[in-house]
Amino acid sequence: DIQMTQSPSSLSASVGDRVTITCRASQSISSYLNWYQQKPGKAPKLLIYAASSLQSGVPSRFSGSGSGTDFTLTISSLQPEDFATYYCQQSYSTLCSFGQGTKLEIK
Amino acid sequence: QVQLQESGPGLVKPSGTLSLTCAVSGGSISSSNWWSWVRQPPGKGLEWIGEIYHSGSTNYNPSLKSRVTISVDKSKNQFSLKLSSVTAADTAVYYCARDLRPAYGSGSRFDYWGQGTLVTVSS
Numbered sequence: 201d202i203q204m205t206q207s208p209s210s211l212s213a214s215v216g217d218r219v220t221i222t223c224r225a226s227q228s229i230s231s232y233l234n235w236y237q238q239k240p241g242k243a244p245k246l247l248i249y250a251a252s253s254l255q256s257g258v259p260s261r262f263s264g265s266g267s268g269t270d271f272t273l274t275i276s277s278l279q280p281e282d283f284a285t286y287y288c289q290q291s292y293s294t295l296c297s298f299g300q301g302t303k304l305e306i307k
Numbered sequence: 308q309v310q311l312q313e314s315g316p317g318l319v320k321p322s323g324t325l326s327l328t329c330a331v332s333g334g335s336i337s338s339s340n341w342w343s344w345v346r347q348p349p350g351k352g353l354e355w356i357g358e359i360y361h362s363g364s365t366n367y368n369p370s371l372k373s374r375v376t377i378s379v380d381k382s383k384n385q386f387s388l389k390l391s392s393v394t395a396a397d398t399a400v401y402y403c404a405r406d407l408r409p410a411y412g413s414g415s416r417f418d419y420w421g422q423g424t425l426v427t428v429s430s
Contacts, residue, residue: 201369232413232414234415234416234417236353236417242422243402243404243420243421243422243423244353244402244417244420245420246416246417246418249416250414250416255418287352287353289353289415289416289417291408291413291414291415291416292413293413294366294413294415295355295366295368295369296355296415297355298352298353298354298355299352300352301352301353
């Protein structure tokens with residue numbers, strides 16, 4: 201199984217900050233990496249797929265990069281609605297797996 | 308706009324079988340997508356349970372494979388999850404989701420999700 205490890209597990213930031221979340225795979229997954237945002241009591245929302253492609257309707261302040269085993273999600277200028285939990289997901293294997301999540305909180 | 312809606316009992320007894328259905332609207336379950344179940348224990352992360360294609364092909368998480376059955380009913384445009392021999396560890400919010408992975412190969416991504424349904428395993 202491919203293990204996904206996110207860092208940090210939690211993060212405090214202010215509106216307007218630039219934020220980066222990291223996801224590492226236990227083996228190379230090429231660019232088969234997606235990012236989701238989840239708010240309390242809601243289903244996850246797809247933000248980025250194939251490591252760097254922006255899902256339709258997602259603001260351009262969200263961006264993704266990386267390949268192989270190391271990936272990043274960057275929010276260029278935090279907005280109040282961005283405070284949520286973020287998950288990475290590898291889609292290299294039929295058995296897809298998620299990172300443990302990064303909770304982004306207001307400082 | 309595709310919409311997914313989970314339904315089923317919110318309380319299941321230990322050793323019983325959890326049964327959920329996901330109704331798909333705004334699109335056909337026979338389209339070129341996989342259809343998945345994902346769960347999330349309270350306060351924890353996401354776990355992929357398994358998936359089904361409209362042909363009936365399935366893939367399951369090996370950690371749950373012995374207890375999971377996913378089926379599709381094309382006439383009702385819905386798919387279903389059965390999880391047997393449940394314990395308290397199966398208490399979670401269960402989501403159904405559309406997966407854009409091609410019929411063969413890698414590249415899953417879940418673009419539409421149901422709102423989720425909490426299933427509690429308790430006597």
